[in-house]
Amino acid sequence: MNSLGTDGGGAAHNAAYNTVSGDAVIVGPVLMAQHIEGLRMPDRAPDAPPSQGPPPSRVFVNRTKELAGLRDAAVALAGEPEPGMLLVVGVGGVGKTALVAQSVRRELKELFPQGQLYVDLEDLRRDGVVDLAAVLGRFLRALGVSKDYVPAGLAECTALFRSVAAGKRLLVMVDNAQHAPEARALVPPQGLLVVIARRALPSLLMDGAVLIGVDPLDEAAGTELVRRWHADADEGTAADVVRLCAGHPLALRAAVEWLAARPHLTLDDVVRDLTAAGRSGAGDDGVREERAAVMGASGGPQEDGGGVGEAVDAVLDSVVAEVSEHTRKLYELLGVLPGTTATTDLLRATGAVRVDEALGELVSSRLAVLVESPDRPRRCRLHDVARSHARLRARALAESGRRSVLRLAVDFYRDAAAHADALVFGDRFRIQPPPSRPLSQLSVKEPLFVGRSDALDWLDAERVNLEYVVRTAAEHEWYEDVWRLCESLWALYHSRKHLADCVATGRLGIEAARHEARPDVEIRMRNQVARAAYELGDLDHADAELAAAADLLGPAAEPRLNGVVWETRGLIALAREQPDEARELFERALEANRAVPDPHGVVVQSYNVGQALVAGGRWTAALDVLDAAADVARATGDAPMLPRIGLVRARALAGLGELDRAVAAAVAAADGAAEIGQLAKFDQALALLASLAERAEEEPLRAAYVEKLRALRRSMGLKPPADGTG
Template sequence: MERHEVANTVSGATVGGHVVQAGSIGSVHLHQPPTVPTPRQIRNPRPTFVNRDRELAALTSALGRLDDGRPTVVAFTGLGGVGKTELVSQFSSRNRASFAGGDLYADLSAYRHLGGVDLSEVLAGFLRAFGVDAPAALPERAARFRTITATRHVLVFLDNVEHAAEVRTLLPSCGLVVVAGRRRLPGLMLDGAEVLQLGPLSRAAGATLVRRWLGPQRGTERDLEALVELCGGLPLALNAVGFQLLERDDLEVDQAVVELSDPDRRLASLNNEEGGIGRVLDPVYRRLGPHARALYQVVGANPGPFVSAELAAAAGVEQVPDALRTLRAAHLLDDVEEGGPEKRYRAHDLVRLHARSCARELPEYLDLLARIVRYYRGRTAVADALVLGDRFRIQDPNGQGLPGFAGKSEALQWLRAERANLRELVRAAAEQGWHGEVWRLCESLWSLYHSDKNYGDWIETHRLGVESAQWDNRPDAVIRMRNQLARAYYELKEYPSAAEQVAMATELLPLVEEPRLSGVLYETDGLLCLADGRPEHAVERFELAREANEGDAHGVVVQSYNIAQALIAAGRAAEAIHVLDGATSLADRTDDASMLMRLPLVRARAHRALGQAESAVHWAGECVRRAVELGHRAKEREALELLVSLAEETGDDDLAARSRARIGELKP
């Protein structure tokens, strides 16, 4: 019988199956291996998306750092509703090709109970997404998750993370993990993660976003930017307003701006099915401990934008450092980078609005506001006493046991840093009818406004100060307020308004006994005479002012300073130097630093008038030196401008250049 050689061959590749040669298989069953699904859990992005170039660039950069041996972690923290989830959705949609293993999503707030997260259940969900049964124990689930992700790049998005430890258990073996949270996550930085804070949209970017919803014909760019500003650049708030505008064709953008401009109506306007600012912040507020909640209430009760540890303690908050850490961690407070001698913090505008609503629900709200006002009135009086020394004051500048300052410069720095708070405190105290607090605050604010020339604040607060002094039935305070208001008008060269205030104050002099009150009015009237080209009349007024200040060394020095200026204007510069000699001697004996700074400037002008340029340069430079020591920018600028003129007259190009350069460095 002839035999034949038989050989079976299979050419090509086999993928995911079996090759069997059998004459009879019988009961043998062959199964195809299961296909591992590719999860795509991160939601699709919305079509309207603006800005966030920096954050998208950070995520794109992280793609280049992917390592098969370990995951790369990038975290975004920020206030709820700032757009963290949308940012990651945009990135995921644009870069799905880089994550062949799929993308996973977990909102940890859905797994959080009594402050803890059920990480085991999160991992079970991830495993099910890969078509794998989850073991019973957490360590085994974590191990299986790492095994599955060891050979594939995945994108894992963990939303609403509160603690770094919640992330560590959920890390894959490789790929990119993006974390989003409303709390700061410094612990992740220790693990090598890149942690970025996501801030609000700029006015331009927010306006672009709203324009994409409304179309090109509705609302001006100015109105849209105003809308963004009132929403604090928060996308969640903009969604709420956009929803209203799209739902109501009759609601114009400028009308929405007017409605949102009322703080008492704004929070209600921003709560709807698309916004829900209250729904975001209410749970956060409820979860705060008692000390952090008390600090949050101070944030809401404080009329101004800034809070400090000292303010919190004065308002009655206990365990202030812990309370500050808690609010900072939750992005309810942010550090203020520039400011005075103590650390200050600021809340996002909508957080302040929410905190305000929480504070106003307190039965003791007015008591809390009163404590804040008393703190600022006392601390401002302490600062004023340091900056301007023993100048005449109606009120007792006692700080009621409040902390002091290291010196005049630090006190002036504090006043500058708290300027916005102080302006709002005056308004709030006036609204409550706390008239004594209003005019006392205004009297102490002279040291700030006279130094920095904040004319808008100066005039607004002192108009309220005049009204409050009248309500308080204090003619002495009315005279003081009107005179300080007149000085603002005088410096703005609004001389008729200044003269009107002096005239109305003068009518009240028969009702007061303090002679220095007539002195302050003679002084302002003398300045107006100088401005009107009547220097001899000015000399007379200033001499009357000096006489009214007999016994008050500072007042005598100030009026001698004024007399010298009037004498120079009258062509009597030699007499002016004689007057300045006596004033400087008295200021030296009484250690009157503010006047020892000012007197050299008038002396420089007197020497200039006498043709003594070298002496004039010397004394102008002395004024600059002392102004720098005291942090008095306005007087430093004035002396530098005189130096520029002197340098031009003498041909000293180097002095002129140096003086101009320094003037350019001074903030207006």
């Protein structure tokens, strides 16, 4: 039997070691078990059920029928073993979300105490398409799954969501849904899905969804609401306001908020302003056509109806005309900016003044909303009804003014993304120069991010906005900004596995490089796309990109560009189980990095050579290469590479049959990974240790490692398989 201890006599078994590291010999199962108990485990995720969604309004009138419909349908569906579905439909700003929030507070929260999840799909929609994997990733993190375990692909995210949510009666609220498939993908295994949309989605109704219609308020309900807000209002005047606002709650709220900020005026002044606005715009076919064009350009549905839409526009025109000048400029600025959300730092960078005051006025006027987000700083966006109105107003601005705002936004994101990339990947090889501004100049109150993890979270939170910015730069032919953004975004795409995004933006990066006649940049862009395709399993696409990049290697002076292409080719060869070809390619990449020299590149390519040698069964040669790589990594402070090298060393030692040393290397890799928060590598190390113990026929040790692995998975919010090793 192979033993994890020595096979000598009593002297060896009486030896004592205080630590286990490097190639120290582990003496006996008892000592090994003691070290198992000492392995550092990450903190367990909070076990509180999520309670997401916008807060309910304190002032809520009428909607008795709709609330009863929501309650009765939810009660009936809550008792079913299969998940239920409600479809809440009404024009934009009519109060659908407020209705659902009120229902959650009154009844639904008690029906679904194991968690309420909420997403506004407008925050993640680009070109009419929602990144559903990102939505499910948010849900998984809210359910306690560590971000290190959230997969990139939609299928994997869906499978994990169904596993983690199994047995939980969840309430999932999906706001601003436009198409049935995007809502259907978010149905929990048990519980209730509430879909909020501007129009009925027939296929959801065919799936059994219960329809709850939300109409504009009638005169009686609207009048009651206005008089709740403005107690001394004359009933007839309040009814006039309701009529002029077409019973639209958002328009009513905006009108009364406008009045509340001007105590010297009366409700009659509101009526006069709205009447004048209606006369000036209601009959203007050009305005209606422009409004429809803006709604279409923003990806929003166009089911608001002419009368309601014109009434809302009239109210918004009146409100915006009376706010402070800096607030009006901020409103129009939000209509120009690319993306879906904005931070105060971005707003200041693009020319806004008195930002906190102006944003507060927009929020209090119900024109802007604060976006629920775990990241900092807080984000805001215009209400979806106000967004089309702001974009319409922005179109009236001078082209030079709009272009200047976009130029400033691109500059801000280009520099911020470059700083984030530098924190995530350190001294990796980059073609672009350092950012023109220090990180401290990009924010006022606190840094945008501090440290690697914070920088990566910022990139992830800004992902949709960054992709809009890349496209905006491409549309304005700011080609250098396009490829610089794409190069920086590799830190996000590689780390969080947003691989499809990498392919999409990478195509723009390739075109930008070609416009600038930069073969070095094109090689880099094509290699990034190839790496994404490789990780997506599309090896033929990766090969095609690399072939196009190889044709450009001659004019490119930087030797590391040869190295990155050879490295990706080597990874593809490994995936195709061609270890000898992979080794030759990695060795060429290694020599390219030595020629610079690039210490990190030397470590990475040595690690790759070691992987190829292990795959080819050349254990001793692999150890020589990996030991040298570890020495360089320690000398240069390249700590993230050490656990990766240790895991491959452990496999090489196991291949030689030296199980004691293999276990020691795997333990050192586990400790190193835990220390720097590489949870995926920690997970791999535990699985490898369990496998090594099983091979040595040390069942107690195998069981101990399996239990550690199960504990890790549980602490990360996962449900491990029955055997704990999957």
